[in-house]
Amino acid sequence: xxxxxVLSVDDxxxxxxxxxxxxxxxxxxxxxxxxxxxxxxxxxxxxxxxxVIIMDVDMPVLNGLEATRQIxxxxxxxxxxxxVAEETWHTQAEAVGGSAFLLKxxxxxxxVATIRAQVPEPVAVPAVPAAPRWAxxxxxxxxxxSPLGQASSRATAEAWTSLRRWLVQEQWPRLxxxxxxxxxxxxxxxxxxxxxxxxxxxxxIAWTVDLAALARQMTRDGILASISLTFGFFxxxxxxxxxxSVAMILAIGGNGNGHNGNGNGYxxxxxxxxxxxxxGLRRRMANGLQNHNGNGNGNGNGNGNGxxxDRQPFVSIHLPTYNEQRVxxxxxxxxxxxxxxNYEVIVGDDSADGTLDHLEEWAxxxxxxxxxRINRKGFKGAALKKTLEVMDPRTEFVVIYDADFVPAPNMxxxxxxxxxxxxxxNGNGNGKxxxxxGNGKxxxxxxNGKxxxxxGNxxxxxxxxxxGSNGLADExxxxxxxxxxxxxxxxxxxxxxxxxxxxxxxYVVERSGQELVGTMKMISGSVYMIRxxxxxxxxxxxxxxxxxxxxxxxxxxGYRVLYTPFIQAPAECVNNFKxxxxxxxxxxxxxxYQIKKYxxxxxxxxxxxxxxxxxxxxxxxxxxxxxxFIVGTTFWVVSDTLLHDYLPYWGSLLGWSLVFTNATALALxxxxxxxxxxxxxxxxxxxxxxxxxxxxxxxxxxYAALKGLLEKEEGGWNRPPKAxxxxxxxxxxxxxxxxRS
Numbered sequence: 001x002x003x004x005x006v007l008s009v010d011d012x013x014x015x016x017x018x019x020x021x022x023x024x025x026x027x028x029x030x031x032x033x034x035x036x037x038x039x040x041x042x043x044x045x046x047x048x049x050x051x052v053i054i055m056d057v058d059m060p061v062l063n064g065l066e067a068t069r070q071i072x073x074x075x076x077x078x079x080x081x082x083x084v085a086e087e088t089w090h091t092q093a094e095a096v097g098g099s100a101f102l103l104k105x106x107x108x109x110x111x112v113a114t115i116r117a118q119v120p121e122p123v124a125v126p127a128v129p130a131a132p133r134w135a136x137x138x139x140x141x142x143x144x145x146s147p148l149g150q151a152s153s154r155a156t157a158e159a160w161t162s163l164r165r166w167l168v169q170e171q172w173p174r175l176x177x178x179x180x181x182x183x184x185x186x187x188x189x190x191x192x193x194x195x196x197x198x199x200x201x202x203x204x205i206a207w208t209v210d211l212a213a214l215a216r217q218m219t220r221d222g223i224l225a226s227i228s229l230t231f232g233f234f235x236x237x238x239x240x241x242x243x244x245s246v247a248m249i250l251a252i253g254g255n256g257n258g259h260n261g262n263g264n265g266y267x268x269x270x271x272x273x274x275x276x277x278x279x280g281l282r283r284r285m286a287n288g289l290q291n292h293n294g295n296g297n298g299n300g301n302g303n304g305n306g307x308x309x310d311r312q313p314f315v316s317i318h319l320p321t322y323n324e325q326r327v328x329x330x331x332x333x334x335x336x337x338x339x340x341x342n343y344e345v346i347v348g349d350d351s352a353d354g355t356l357d358h359l360e361e362w363a364x365x366x367x368x369x370x371x372x373r374i375n376r377k378g379f380k381g382a383a384l385k386k387t388l389e390v391m392d393p394r395t396e397f398v399v400i401y402d403a404d405f406v407p408a409p410n411m412x413x414x415x416x417x418x419x420x421x422x423x424x425x426n427g428n429g430n431g432k433x434x435x436x437x438g439n440g441k442x443x444x445x446x447x448n449g450k451x452x453x454x455x456g457n458x459x460x461x462x463x464x465x466x467x468g469s470n471g472l473a474d475e476x477x478x479x480x481x482x483x484x485x486x487x488x489x490x491x492x493x494x495x496x497x498x499x500x501x502x503x504x505x506x507y508v509v510e511r512s513g514q515e516l517v518g519t520m521k522m523i524s525g526s527v528y529m530i531r532x533x534x535x536x537x538x539x540x541x542x543x544x545x546x547x548x549x550x551x552x553x554x555x556x557x558g559y560r561v562l563y564t565p566f567i568q569a570p571a572e573c574v575n576n577f578k579x580x581x582x583x584x585x586x587x588x589x590x591x592x593y594q595i596k597k598y599x600x601x602x603x604x605x606x607x608x609x610x611x612x613x614x615x616x617x618x619x620x621x622x623x624x625x626x627x628x629f630i631v632g633t634t635f636w637v638v639s640d641t642l643l644h645d646y647l648p649y650w651g652s653l654l655g656w657s658l659v660f661t662n663a664t665a666l667a668l669x670x671x672x673x674x675x676x677x678x679x680x681x682x683x684x685x686x687x688x689x690x691x692x693x694x695x696x697x698x699x700x701x702x703y704a705a706l707k708g709l710l711e712k713e714e715g716g717w718n719r720p721p722k723a724x725x726x727x728x729x730x731x732x733x734x735x736x737x738x739x740r741s
Contacts, residue, residue: 006030006032007034009038015056022112037716039061041062053079058084064084079100081102084101235632241618246668314342316387319401327403331401338407340412347359347370349372369390380525401526405569406488414482419473419480474560481527495689498693500573501674509669514563514615519612520612521563522548527567534559543590574720580720584697588708589707591708592705624702626698627701
């Protein structure tokens with residue numbers, strides 16, 4: 001006779017620990033395993049053959065109802081005891097075959113009695129057939145060769161299990177669907193067309209060189225070299241973009257004629273003149289920046305503030321949270337300390353942990369409202385949609401912050417400076433803000449007027465004229481995206497160092513380059529302000545990448561997103577490899593799913609410019625670029641070092657030059673970002689980390705991107721836990737010294 005074998009399934013770790021403690025005191029019950037979502041529960045049930053499964057319902061990846069249905073199809077003898085937070089799941093739990101139903105506040109003795117009632121007479125465990133010897137050998141080999149130890153091995157196993165289940169259980173039956181077959185045919189055709197086009201281009205070049213030599217080289221070795229060249233050029237498209245962004249940003253940052261000296265009709269005492277492309281780019285990057293000190297030679301005298309609103313638009317701060325008990329106090333302390341009077345804070349909460357205890361206290365704050373949902377259906381987008389329902393009707397702008405950010409007190413004014421700043425000038429007059437010399441040219445705006453909605457004088461200098469304010473500077477700008485400055489725990493380990501360097505390159509260089517060229521800019525989930533009228537027009541979606549979906553819908557509606565690296569909010573970095581893999585897989589899956597969903601609308605929309613459509617095409621295979629690099633580089637190394645065989649027009653020198661050019665592009669962009677942040681000395685170790693992470697994450701992201709391309713519905717949402725840990729204090733980020741005009 002043996003004890004009752006129990007499998008515990010719940011995404012809330014403290015509850016699993018609680019059950020573990022209960023069963024340790026029971027002689028007749030043995031806790032044989034745990035799972036944190038429905039997909040893991042299916043695999044653990046196959047492996048462990050439990051008698052009873054304690055199942056939650058609302059879990060990421062796969063919910064408990066669907067997991068129960070699949071488990072009982074394979075093992076009908078298993079008893080599933082639902083242990084949930086809400087009575088509303090009772091009917092559905094019975095419908096999928098649940099044997100019992102309890103609430104999570106059930107006393108331990110009642111829980112134990114219910115488990116015993118499921119298996120009154122413990123029976124011998126069924127024999128589990130031994131796995132084939134080749135499968136055992138593969139398992140051992142996979143564990144021993146894992147480059148990141150246990151975390152990487154588990155993440156790889158989960159990805160492989162998900163891939164197998166997705167292909168066999170979800171995609172194979174869909175081949176009967178004509179629409180799915182057409183989509184699959186289109187994807188296959190486009191992939192084949194891309195490969196054929198690349199190989200044709202290679203062949204065309206070879207034709208002009210030596211057709212006979214090409215024919216001799218089209219052996220197995222020559223084909224390897226051709227594949228290497230094709231994938232290498234695919235990645236080179238991205239590499240060239242990175243190099244161009246670096247060149248533009250360095251051109252802006254390396255041609256200043258002083259920052260605090262005598263002004264020439266511009267705030268901040270800049271000695272720049274309007275001569276050439278570099279200064280034009282500088283003015284575009286500095287768009288909307290007005291809150292700076294300067295010592296000019298005009299009538300104003302000292303420390304003038306060139307930005308001041310005639311009124312304060314009402315701003316609503318929305319904070320989507322889920323189990324954030326370690327950081328919620330830090331977040332709300334920052335968000336209730338803004339140097340701005342006319343605002344509110346709304347927490348859109350889905351938590352099932354101690355976060356609610358903290359929010360009960362914060363709800364007493366005069367500026368804080370709490371909107372709590374009892375389940376996570378629709379994830380972040382649905383939570384934010386509910387915050388709109390309780391928002392103050394006077395609201396004109398909404399600001400979004402995730403729980404791992406710590407915004408500065410003056411961030412609301414910084415956002416508004418871009419909406420009401422010098423994107424245009426319709427006033428007339430002769431105002432002279434402090435530190436400005438000449439005919440009242442505040443903040444680099446032409447003509448003798450004041451920027452829309454901005455009063456020209458805010459200091460000790462006199463002002464004259466009758467320039468008026470006319471509202472928003474650019475009606476097409478719906479949102480202003482700031483810099484997600486991941487630095488609070490950057491020194492914690494090699495992963496956080498890599499994430500820190502990656503964000504620096506992406507936000508300081510790549511996204512700034514997009515703003516300079518005027519292409520499509522992406523909203524990034526946090527640290528942005530959006531106009532309420534635009535948000536209500538397009539609405540929140542429930543994608544697992546709700547920010548990317550919002551971006552696409554805004555552009556389809558005729559709006560634009562403005563990006564600036566000068567608005568920064570410090571944040572935590574993901575510090576665990578497994579959580580980083582899950583985060584990037586969610587990004588890749590949701591990103592590609594939305595590309596598929598909106599591709600035709602975007603490419604045929606008259607409201608997007610050609611540059612914006614080209615940028616959308618650039619985004620399309622974005623999460624496959626690491627795969628391009630790895631495949632191209634690997635095939636070239638094999639072709640050159642092992643087979644010593646080349647194409648007649650592409651020898652060893654050119655091949656290695658392409659490999660080196662591609663390999664250094666991301667590293668150079670990240671290094672440039674750190675240089676502009678004055679963080680090279682402190683964070684240089686992150687460059688190697690981000691290169692390594694990019695290669696390790698490539699297969700996970702490729703699988704997730706393919707999944708997003710072919711699946712009917714998106715998967716679940718995994719939330720990286722926040723530790724609330726700060727490893728080092730940093731001063732304010734002074735990008736202005738290198739980039740501002």
